[in-house]
Amino acid sequence: MKKVIxxxxxxxxxxxANAQEEESFGxxxxxxxxxxxxxxxxxxxxxxxxxxxxxxxxxxxxxxISEDLAVGLDLGFGSNKAEVAGTDVSKNSVVGFGxxxxxxxxxxxxxxxxxxEFGVGYATSNDKMAEVKTNTLGVGAGLGINYFVTxxxxxxxxxxxxxxxxxxxxxxxxxxxxNEFSFGLGEFNNFFGTTAQFGLTYKx
Numbered sequence: 294m295k296k297v298i299x300x301x302x303x304x305x306x307x308x309x310a311n312a313q314e315e316e317s318f319g320x321x322x323x324x325x326x327x328x329x330x331x332x333x334x335x336x337x338x339x340x341x342x343x344x345x346x347x348x349x350x351x352x353x354x355x356x357x358i359s360e361d362l363a364v365g366l367d368l369g370f371g372s373n374k375a376e377v378a379g380t381d382v383s384k385n386s387v388v389g390f391g392x393x394x395x396x397x398x399x400x401x402x403x404x405x406x407x408x409x410e411f412g413v414g415y416a417t418s419n420d421k422m423a424e425v426k427t428n429t430l431g432v433g434a435g436l437g438i439n440y441f442v443t444x445x446x447x448x449x450x451x452x453x454x455x456x457x458x459x460x461x462x463x464x465x466x467x468x469x470x471x472n473e474f475s476f477g478l479g480e481f482n483n484f485f486g487t488t489a490q491f492g493l494t495y496k497x
Contacts, residue, residue, distance in 0.1 A: 318404050318406070318441040318444060319360075319400070320363070320406075320496060322357055322358070322359050324496055325354070325355065325497040326353075326354070326357075326363070326494055326495060327353070327355075327495050327497075328352065328493065328495070329353075329492050330351040330352075330449060330490040330492030331351075331490065331491060332351070332451075333346075333349070334346070334347050335347070342377055343375065343376070344377075345374065346373065347372070347373035347374075349369060349371030349372075349490070350369070351369045351370075351490060351492070353365055353367040354366055354367075361398070362394065363395045364392070364394050364395075365392070365393055366392055367393060367412070369388065369389040369391075369414070370387070370388055371387040372385060372386045372387065373385050373387075383422055384420070384421040384422050387418040387419075389414055389416030389429075390416075391414025392412065392413055392414075393410055393412035394410070394412075395409070401438075404440055404442075405439070406438065406439045406441070406447075407436070407437070407438045407439075408438070409434065409435070409437075410437060411432070411433070411434045414430075414433075415428070415429070415430050417429075425464065426464045427461050427463045428462055428463075429460065430460050431457060431458060431460070432458050434455050434457070435452060435455060436452040436455065437450060438450050438452065439494055445496050446493065446494070446495055449492045451490035451491075457475050458473070458475075460472050
């Protein structure tokens with residue numbers, strides 16, 4: 294009986310070890326993922342008595358047309374606020390939507406997967422203090438990284454935009470709009486603020 298129990302334990306241990314070795318961290322063709330990212334930030338300039346704060350939430354859904362390439366849709370909701378000497382000078386809320394293509398190009402070990410992402414989006418911001426609405430159409434290319442906690446669940450970090458272009462126009466009479474082009478690592482890849490985005494990615 295003792296030998297039977299020991300044999301069963303050995304088989305169980307071997308099976309568990311094999312299962313651990315066969316764990317697959319990453320994505321596959323025909324798979325889906327859902328993702329929810331949150332970004333927030335604040336500044337406090339004592340010399341000018343200026344405080345700013347921002348928050349954004351960016352859910353996404355993607356489909357892998359190949360093992361490394363996914364396409365999908367995303368939504369965005371955000372807000373930002375500025376005050377000077379304790380008095381509010383700006384309050385904005387933002388709602389947007391867009392599409393993206395994401396390409397995974399580098400594995401840093403089994404669990405770290407880095408990607409480049411190109412996105413197109415449209416957003417509407419509402420300045421409640423000035424009673425002005427601004428519509429923005431933009432494109433951008435950024436970087437990101439996933440760290441797989443389990444086979445299906447990963448932590449996501451959205452890195453800075455490398456390249457972006459946006460065109461904005463307010464609802465003020467006579468406004469001809471404005472265009473902005475940027476290159477570098479100063480802006481983050483969302484329309485809802487300049488803070489990094491952290492979130493969770495779940496694959497199916």
